[in-house]
Amino acid sequence: MERQHTDPADFYTGIVAESYAPLKTFSYDPEIYAAFVREAGGPALELGCGDGDPLLALRRDGLDVEGVDSSADMLERCRRRADAAGVSVTVHHQRMEALSLPRRFRAVxxxxxxxxxxxxxxxxxxxxxxxxxxxxxxxSALIPLHVPSPTPAGKVGRVRTAVADDGAEMRFSIVSEERDETARTQTAVLRYERHGAGEPTVVERPWLLHWYPRPVFEELAAAAGLATVSVTDADGRAAADDATDMVFRLRAA
Known part of the structure; x- marks a missing residue:
């Protein structure tokens, strides 16, 4: 079994990238982002576009949107999906903290x-x-943020399964979890398994989430030249200061 300390940029590789679509339990409504792009104007850029949701839906709607992701494996899956759907798409293999693209955008x-x-x-x-x-x-920029809660003890070790396109069984479980309130991080060790023809594949990778109190994120944004226009919840209502899910609308100052 593979065990490793995985750089965040390399998490979505190999079996993890293969497992992403079959094991995904939730998808965001692409119309939320289409409406944002229409309001802010194009061209637009999706950061962390992964295997193409909602990027490909926005391209099907004729919106001028490009994508960026740190995982080459996920981008390859995005390209294959685009080809299968007959959708043209431009994606870039870069980290969001090291962006260097040849154009500027009205919406990110x-x-x-x-x-x-x-x-x-x-x-x-x-x-x-x-x-x-x-x-x-x-x-304009639209950045959703989340303050994770500790995983309930009953969910640690519980296995979820899904079937891959080739019929192999994909398995996912949380092995362990640590939380650091000072560093504002929560790190879970996640296990991914693939059981099909041949030897099974099993990997364990750390999944780190770093969260931000609202004032901290607003200060970081302001220091970067981004003014906070609004902070809302998932339904578009004004978010409470201690909300665990927030959507920041920022404007280039």
Missing amino acids: FLAGPTFNLLPDDAAAAAALHGIRRHLTDGG
Whole structure:
């Protein structure tokens, strides 16, 4: 069995990338992001686009949107899905904290709290500065954030299963979890398994989430030249200061 300390940029590789779609339990409504892009204007950029949700849906709607992801494996799956659907798409293999693209955008967004995968405030600051550099003056950014709760003890070790396209059984479980309130991190060891023809594949990888109190994120954004326009919940209502799910709407100052 593979065990490793995995850089966040390398988490979604191999069996983890293969397992992503079969084991996914929730998808964000692409219309949320389509509406944001239509309002802010194009071109637009999705950070952490993964295997193409909602990027490909937005491209099918004719919106000028490109994607960025740190996982080459996930981007390859995105390209294959685009080809199968007859959708043209431009994607870039880069980390969101090290953006260097040849154009600027009127809208930058993340679909879901992918920003929480950045391991610390320094990486978050680098990503926010990169977003600002790639936004046109007055451009908008949409960044969902999440404060994770500890996993209930009864869910640790519980196995979820799904079937891959080739009929192999994919398995997922949480092996252990540690939480550091000072560093604002929660790290779970996740096990992915593939059981089909031949020898089974089993890997364990650490999954780190880093969270932000609202004032901390607003300060990081302001230091990067991004003014907070609104902070809402998933339903678009004003978020409480201690909310665990927040969507930040930022504007390039």
